[in-house]
Amino acid sequence: MKALNLIPVGDPADETFTLNLGPQHPATHGVLRVKLVMDGEYITSAQPVIGYIHRMHEKMGENRTWTQYLPNTSRVDYLSAMTYTHAFVGVVERALKIEVPQRAEYIRVITSELNRIASHLVGWGAWVMDLGGFTPILYAFDDREKILDLLEGICGSRLTFCYYRFGGLCNDVDEAFVSGTKAFVPYMRERMKMYKRLVTDNIILRKRLEGIGPVSAEMCRRYGACGPVLRGSGVAYDVRKAEPYSVYKDFDFDIPHYPQGDSMARYLVRMDEIEQSLRIIEQAIAKLPDGPTMGKAPRIVKLPVGDFCYATECARGRLLVRVTSDGKENPYRVRLRTPCFTNLSLFEEASKGMLLADAIAFMGSLDLVIPDIDR
Amino acid sequence: MSAIFDYLTQEPVWFYVRLVLFLVGTLAFVGANAAYLVWVERKGAGRFQRRPGPDEAGPWGLLQPPADGIKLMAKQVMTPPGADALLFRLAPALVLMPPMMCLAVIPFGDKLLACDLNIGLLLVFAFGSINVMALMLGGWASRNKYAIISAARVVSQNVAYEIPMLLVVITLLMITGTMNLNEIIHQQAGGFWQWNIVRGIWDFQAGHIGGNILVPVTFLIFYTCMLAETNRAPFDMAEAESELVAGAFTEYAGMGFGVFFMAEYANIVVGCALATLLFLGGWQSPIGTVPAEWGWWGTLLGTGFFFAKMYFLIFCVVWIRWTFPRTQFYNLLNLSWKILIPVSLVTLLLTAGLLKLPNLF
Numbered sequence: 001m002k003a004l005n006l007i008p009v010g011d012p013a014d015e016t017f018t019l020n021l022g023p024q025h026p027a028t029h030g031v032l033r034v035k036l037v038m039d040g041e042y043i044t045s046a047q048p049v050i051g052y053i054h055r056m057h058e059k060m061g062e063n064r065t066w067t068q069y070l071p072n073t074s075r076v077d078y079l080s081a082m083t084y085t086h087a088f089v090g091v092v093e094r095a096l097k098i099e100v101p102q103r104a105e106y107i108r109v110i111t112s113e114l115n116r117i118a119s120h121l122v123g124w125g126a127w128v129m130d131l132g133g134f135t136p137i138l139y140a141f142d143d144r145e146k147i148l149d150l151l152e153g154i155c156g157s158r159l160t161f162c163y164y165r166f167g168g169l170c171n172d173v174d175e176a177f178v179s180g181t182k183a184f185v186p187y188m189r190e191r192m193k194m195y196k197r198l199v200t201d202n203i204i205l206r207k208r209l210e211g212i213g214p215v216s217a218e219m220c221r222r223y224g225a226c227g228p229v230l231r232g233s234g235v236a237y238d239v240r241k242a243e244p245y246s247v248y249k250d251f252d253f254d255i256p257h258y259p260q261g262d263s264m265a266r267y268l269v270r271m272d273e274i275e276q277s278l279r280i281i282e283q284a285i286a287k288l289p290d291g292p293t294m295g296k297a298p299r300i301v302k303l304p305v306g307d308f309c310y311a312t313e314c315a316r317g318r319l320l321v322r323v324t325s326d327g328k329e330n331p332y333r334v335r336l337r338t339p340c341f342t343n344l345s346l347f348e349e350a351s352k353g354m355l356l357a358d359a360i361a362f363m364g365s366l367d368l369v370i371p372d373i374d375r
Numbered sequence: 376m377s378a379i380f381d382y383l384t385q386e387p388v389w390f391y392v393r394l395v396l397f398l399v400g401t402l403a404f405v406g407a408n409a410a411y412l413v414w415v416e417r418k419g420a421g422r423f424q425r426r427p428g429p430d431e432a433g434p435w436g437l438l439q440p441p442a443d444g445i446k447l448m449a450k451q452v453m454t455p456p457g458a459d460a461l462l463f464r465l466a467p468a469l470v471l472m473p474p475m476m477c478l479a480v481i482p483f484g485d486k487l488l489a490c491d492l493n494i495g496l497l498l499v500f501a502f503g504s505i506n507v508m509a510l511m512l513g514g515w516a517s518r519n520k521y522a523i524i525s526a527a528r529v530v531s532q533n534v535a536y537e538i539p540m541l542l543v544v545i546t547l548l549m550i551t552g553t554m555n556l557n558e559i560i561h562q563q564a565g566g567f568w569q570w571n572i573v574r575g576i577w578d579f580q581a582g583h584i585g586g587n588i589l590v591p592v593t594f595l596i597f598y599t600c601m602l603a604e605t606n607r608a609p610f611d612m613a614e615a616e617s618e619l620v621a622g623a624f625t626e627y628a629g630m631g632f633g634v635f636f637m638a639e640y641a642n643i644v645v646g647c648a649l650a651t652l653l654f655l656g657g658w659q660s661p662i663g664t665v666p667a668e669w670g671w672w673g674t675l676l677g678t679g680f681f682f683a684k685m686y687f688l689i690f691c692v693v694w695i696r697w698t699f700p701r702t703q704f705y706n707l708l709n710l711s712w713k714i715l716i717p718v719s720l721v722t723l724l725l726t727a728g729l730l731k732l733p734n735l736f
Contacts, residue, residue: 019520027617041524041704130617132608132701138424199700204609208703356524357618357703 016044019356023052027130027360030370034347034363036356043359046351048344054374061323061334066092066301067166069334074160076336077372079122081161082108082115083314087321089164090245091310095303095325096166104168104293105247110181110284111151111163112246112312113277117188118147119315120270127267127364128199131208136199143191150180167297181285185278192274200271209264213362215350216261223349224342227317228273229366232266234259239313250287251280263365270367302329316340316367340372394479397489401478405471408644409637410440416693423697450629458626459516466513467627467634473502473509474641481648482557484658484678486671495556496548499649500541503604506642507533510606510613513635514623525622528612528704532603535711540600542719543593546726547571547653550586560657564664570656587726594654596715598688601646603707605639608696610707617701647688648681655684 022033031052037045057076061069073088074081086108093100121144125137148158154173155163163170199205215225217233230237236257240248256272258265303325311320317339324333343366351359414429414436421428429436454460480495482488492498507529514526550571551559563570568579575590577583587593603610614622624635651657658677659665665673702710 017520026620041527128700132611132615132617133699134420135424135697138426142425202699204702204706205700207706208700355704357615357701360618361703 015039023049027363028370029126029368032344032368032370032373036359038356041356043351043354043356046348046359048347050344050370050373052374053371055371057375058334058336061331063330065329066303066331069331070165071160071162074157074162075371076338076375077314077316077319077340077369078159079119079369080115080315081159082112082163083312084319085162085164086112086246087310087312087314087319089166090312091308091321091323092166092301092303094310095306095308095323096298096301098167098297099295100168101292101295102247102289103172103291104295106284106288107169107173107293108164108246109248109251110281110288111154111161113280113284114147114151114181114184115161116315117274117277118144120274123315123367124195124267124270127361127367128205130360130364131205133199133202133205136195139191139195143188146184146187150177150184153177153180165294165297166301168292168294172293178285178288181281185282185285188274188278192271195271200267206264208358208361209267209365210260210262212263212358213350213354213365214261215346219346219349223346225317225346226342227313227315227339228266228269229317229343229346231255231257231269232365233261239311239318243311245310245312248280251283253279263361266365266367300329302327303331314339316369316372317343336375338372338375340366340368340370341375344368344373394489397479398475401475401489405475405478405637405641405644409640410444412640412643412689413443413636414440415690416696419690419693420697423694444633447630447633452627452629452631455518455626458518462512462516463626464631466509466516467631467638469512470506470509470638471634471641473506474638474645476502477645478641478648480556481645481652482560482657483648483681484674485557486674487658487678488557491557492555494554496544496554496559499556499645500544503642503645504533504537506604506638509638510623510635513627517623517626519626521619521621522623522625525613525615525619525625529606529623532606532610532612532704532707535708536600536603536715539596539711539715539719540604542716542723543596543600544653546587546593546719546722547575549726549730550575556652556657560652560659563656563659565659566663567656567661570654570659572654584729584732586730587722588729589722589725590654592718593722594650596719597650597654598691599710599715601650602692602695603711605642605646607639607643607692609699609702611696611701612704612707615701643689643692644685647685647692650688651681651684657681657684 016037016039019036019038020033021036022028023031028034033049033052035047035049036043057072060072064072070085070088073084076084092098121140125140128136151161152158154171154177155161215229215233217230217235219225220230220233220235226237234257236255238255239245241255253276256269256276258268303323305325305327307322307324309320309322311318318337319339320337322335322337323331326332347363347366351362354362417439418428418436429439432438432442454463477499479489480492480498510529511526514522514529548554551562553559563574565580567573572590572594575585575587575593578585606613614624619625624632627635658681660677660680665676667673669676
C-alpha cells in the first residue's frame with residue numbers, strides 16, 4: 001500500500017520549497033489546509049487538503065429520519081443556514097407534493113434573503129481582513145447583528161436557524177419582525193453607501209483585487225463553479241431566475257454579473273447582491289399575504305421510492321440536495337452538492353504562478369466556508 | 376588606545392554625566408512609550424471600530440500595558456529545534472539598539488538632548504538602516520519558512536524606501552545647510568510660518584521664494600517612507616498576519632516577541648520625532664518664540680510642543696493602520712521605484728535651482 005504523502009518534503013534539485021498553509025492559519029478561516037509548492041514567493045502548485053472538519057452530514061442523513069435531519073442542514077454552511085434548510089425542506093415537499101401556504105413561502109424568501117445579506121457581510125468583512133483592513137469586519141458584524149436579532153425574534157436561534165418545516169414554518173412572524181425588517185432596508189442601503197466610500201473605492205483595495213485571480217467562464221464550467229464566482233466571470237446564472245423555486249417568480253430583481261472574472265468582479269457581485277436582496281425583501285414585505293404558515297404535512301414523513309432533488313441559490317452558489325428514498329422512515333442516501341467544494345476545486349489551477357499575498361486575496365474571493373467543503 | 380583616551384577626555388565630565396543620564400532616560404522613555412503606545416493603539420482601534428477597547432484593567436484600561444508586560448515576562452522563551460540559538464536570542468537585543476541610539480541625538484527641548492552632534496541627522500539615518508539587520512537575523516535564525524519570507528520582504532522593502540527618504544531629506548539639508556538637529560530647529564524659530572513645511576514654499580524672513588515649493592509633497596513622501604521603514608500598515612509586509620502568520624516574529628514567544636514589539640514602537644517614535652523636527656519646527660512654539668529668560672521652564676514648554684506635534688503624527692500612524700487595507704508587495708515596490716523616487720528627484724532638482732534663484736536678482 002502506498003503511503004499518503006502528507007509530510008511536505010521540498011525537492012532540493014529545483015529551488016522550490018513546500019509551504020504548509022493551514023490547517024491553522026489566520027487566512028483560511030477554519031481548517032482548510034493548502035499544500036503550496038513555492039518558488040520564492042510565487043506559487044508553482046497549490047493543493048488543497050480537505051477533510052479536517054468532516055462531520056459525515058451525508059452519512060448522518062442515512063441514519064436519521066427525514067425530520068431528524070432538519071437541524072443538520074443548518075450546520076453545513078453555518079453562514080447561510082436558511083437556504084440549506086430551504087433546499088432540504090423543498091425536496092421533501094416536492095416528493096410528497098405538500099402544498100405550502102403563500103404566507104410561509106413569502107416569509108421563507110424574506111428570511112433567506114436576510115440570511116444571504118448576513119452571509120455576504122461576514123464574507124466581505126473577513127475577506128477585507130485577509131487583505132489587512134481590520135475595521136470593516138466590525139462594521140459588518142454590527143449590521144449582521146441587526147439581522148440576527150430579527151431572525152432570533154422569530155425562530156429563537158441566531159446561527160443555526162432550522163426555521164423551516166415540511167409544509168411551512170415553525171413560527172409565524174410577528175409585528176416586530178415586519179416593522180424591524182422594513183426599517184432595516186433603508187438602514188442597510190445607507191450603510192452600503194458608506195462601505196462604497198470607505199472600502200470599495202479605496203485605491204489600495206482596488207489595486208489588490210483588480211486583475212487578481214482571473215477565472216474564465218470556461219474554467220467555471222469545467223470545475224462546476226457557481227454563485228458569485230460564476231457571476232463574476234460574466235455568466236448571469238442564478239438558480240432563483242434559472243429554475244425559480246418558492247415564490248421567487250413574483251419578484252423583480254436583477255442578477256449582478258461582471259465580465260472581468262477577477263477578484264474585484266466577484267467583490268462587486270457580492271456587494272450588488274446585497275442591494276438585490278434588499279429589493280426582494282422590500283417587495284416581499286409589501287406583498288406579505290395573510291393566512292396560515294403551516295400546510296398539511298404528514299406527521300410521520302415517508303418519501304415514496306425514488307430519486308428527488310431540489311436546488312436553491314445559497315449565498316455561495318448553487319446548492320443541490322439530492323435524496324434517494326427506499327420508502328422507509330429514513331433516507332437511503334442524502335447527497336449535498338455544495339458550492340464551496342466546487343469553488344475551491346478551481347483554486348489549484350487558478351492560483352498557479354500567483355504570489356502568496358495574491359493567492360490569499362483570491363482565496364478570500366471564493367468566500368469559502370470550510371464545513372461546507374467537508375460536510 | 377591612548378588616542379581614544381585623549382579623545383574621550385577632551386570633553387568635560389558634564390558631557391558624560393549627561394550621556395549616561397540620557398541613556399537611562401531613553402531606556403525608560405522607550406519602555407514607557409512602547410507600553411502606552413500599545414494602549415493608544417488598542418484604544419484607538421477600539422474607537423475606530425465602535426467598541427470600547429481595553430477597559431477592564433484599571434481606569435480606561437490604563438493598567439493593561441503592565442498586565443501585558445507581566446504576561447509576556449512570565450512566558451517561557453523557547454528556541455525552536457534546529458534554529459540558530461545564538462542569533463535567535465541575539466536578534467531581540469539587536470532590534471532595540473538602533474532606535475535607542477537615534478534617540479540620543481534627538482533634541483526634545485532646547486537643552487534637552489544627550490549629544491549635540493554636528494552630524495546628528497547622519498547618525499539617525501545610519502542607525503535607522505541597521506534596524507533591518509536585526510529583523511533579518513530574527514527571521515533567518517527562526518528556521519521557519521514564513522519567517523524567512525518575511526525577512527526577505529523586510530530587506531527589499533527597507534532598501535526601496537531608504538532611497539526616497541534620503542533624497543527628500545537631502546532637499547531639506549540643502550535649505551538648512553546643517554546636519555545638526557538642534558541647529559535645524561533653531562533655524563525654524565519665530566512661528567509656524569518659519570517651520571520648514573511653510574518656509575520651503577515662501578521664506579517670510581528673507582521675503583523671497585523658499586528653497587523647495589513642493590515641501591508638503593516632500594513631507595508626505597517622508598511620512599510614507601517612515602511608515603514603510605517602520606513596517607507599519609499599510610506597508611506591514613513583515614508581519615502580514617493574514618499571509619505570514621506573524622512574519623519574522625512567528626517563532627518568538629514571551630519577552631522575545633515583546634522586545635520586537637517595543638522596537639517597532641520605538642522606531643515609530645524616532646520616525647515621528649524626526650518628521651517633527653525636520654518639518655514641523657521641533658520644540659519651537661507655533662506662534663512667536665519662547666523667551667530665553669524663561670530658562671528651563673521655556674525648555675519644558677518647548678518639549679511640550681515637541682511632544683504635542685510628535686504624538687499627533689503617531690496618532691496619524693495608528694489612524695492609518697486601522698483604516699486602510701495592506702498593500703500588495705509589488706505595489707509597495709512600484710510606489711517607491713516608480714513614484715516616490717522620481718518625485719523626490721524632481722524636488723531635489725527643483726530645490727537646487729530655487730536656492731540659486733534669489734541670488735540671481
